[in-house]
Amino acid sequence: MKKYFPVYVRIPVIFFAFFGAIEYFIDSGDRPAFIKYPVITLILLLFIFLQIAIELIWKATNTILDTLLTEEQRKQKEIDENLSFTETDFYKNLMQRLTKSEPIENESQLLLAHDYDGIKELDNNLPPWWVYLFYGCIVFAAIYLVRFEIMGGDDQETELRKEMAQAKIDVAEYMKTAPDMTDEKTVTLLTKPEELAEGKTIFTTNCIACHRADAGGNIGPNLTDDHWILGGGIKNLFHTITNGGRDGKGMIAWSKNGLKPKEIQKVASYVLSLQGSNPKDGKVAEGEVWVDPSIATKAITKVDSLQVKK
Ligand code: HEC
Known part of the structure; x- marks a missing residue:
């Protein structure tokens, strides 16, 4: 299989994900975190270098290893590299595990005896991806029920009201130190x-x-x-x-x-x-x-x- 994510896709994707996570989770006030904390910039740069280094080492080892292969192995490798993603063993195994589907040859064993006006039914396994999703929903529902119905968690409206109240406090706090924006063009007559x-x-x-x-x-x-x-x-x-x-x-x-x-x-x-x-x-x-x-x-x-x- 050709490498699914080439390096020029992988590095930027990982980089921006990492970068975004830092900006999201680190509270740095009105300046971006990577400017306020130079250490973070350093880590980011280090991270990119590391990625490039790994890539280079990987390439180099592969080239060296390639020289050790026999003619036959080299051919096999070339074939492997040209397989599309859905033809790989990895993909096939994954699909098998997610669906537990039976090969078409076993169909006769799965066939139910019943005949619905000529329409026959196969007794397939429930696909595991579906079963686990279902279990997941049950667990979620249980947690949800306890959290919101029994322990009285905030619903959306209460959450909104709390946030609005907090926002009002924040605005008042901000106004205490905010720069005075009144000027000749915008000034209005006060009457209170x-x-x-x-x-x-x-x-x-x-x-x-x-x-x-x-x-x-x-x-x-x-x-x-x-x-x-x-x-x-x-x-x-x-x-x-x-x-x-x-x-x-x-x-x-x-x-x-x-x-x-x-x-x-x-x-x-x-x-x-x-x-x-x-x-x-x-x-x-x-x-x-x-x-x-x-x-x-x-x-x-x-x-x-x-x-x-x-
Ligand atoms: C040192 C004396 C002095 C003080 C203190 C002073 N003014 Fe004046 N003010 C004047 C003089 C003199 C004029 C006339 C200016 C001119 O003719 O250009 C004037 C003009 C004005 C005018 C314009 C009047 C017009 O007819 O256009 C306003 C409005 C004004 N002052 C408001 C104030 C306010 C408000 C304060 C306090 C923050 C203040 N002044 C403090 C002496 C003063």
Whole structure:
């Protein structure tokens, strides 16, 4: 028989199976195991070398042994090598053991006496592959019954619920240290009371010296009117607080002074919640009335469509 799995199939298959198993079973966090543990890479390389070495030694010994064969043996070997897999003794024995089939010559002994309208029946052995599969099922059923019905193992739904609960804990854990992804483009206005309360605390700690506790304005402008020097709306405010105001005016870039994006989002939302609060002795409005461009364009499109209708 020709070698069933040539070396260029065998080595990659074994290699990737081994590799996959390592990646699956070794918990290496977010990096592949073979990078985190160089020893594993070393073992993998060693493994490949070993395979190649075995292959070479095998080839070499075979060539040497071949020279010792007589002409007849060599011919026989050639015939053996050219047999297809199903013609080999190995395959035939295996099939015999799995099926226990009787050769066709013995058929007369197996024939049952009964004749069903001309259809006759053979009394063959039950094939062992089938019998053992059946026994296996019985064993499985027994274990299954004890595990899930008697000892009360988790069914799929309970398993799912437990995993979801664990996942929630994991997410909360992750969020504690996760990088802050809020930025100018994605920032949204917060409206929950507890978030605004946090925004207020940040405002009181950092901003009141220049904007006053009621945001009526002091060194910095009044933040409660609808006039903005640097643009209104959550995105502009986020930008201004993150990067600071115009040069030399005194409004610093808070991203460089201890506020995280999430905190800037909160304080900006808090500031916007003060719109129209009209504090006593507030500074006169500076800048221009700011209209949300998305709302403005919507209004224009509406007018346009009305005109089209006419
Ligand atoms: C050192 C004084 C000072 C502090 C502290 C300060 N600001 Fe300002 N802020 C200013 C000045 C001055 C301006 C005007 C900037 C300009 O004209 O470019 C301003 C502008 C602003 C604007 C834009 C107003 C507009 O009309 O466009 C916002 C919003 C703002 N500040 C929020 C904050 C927040 C929130 C804090 C606290 C985290 C803060 N500021 C802390 C001085 C300050």
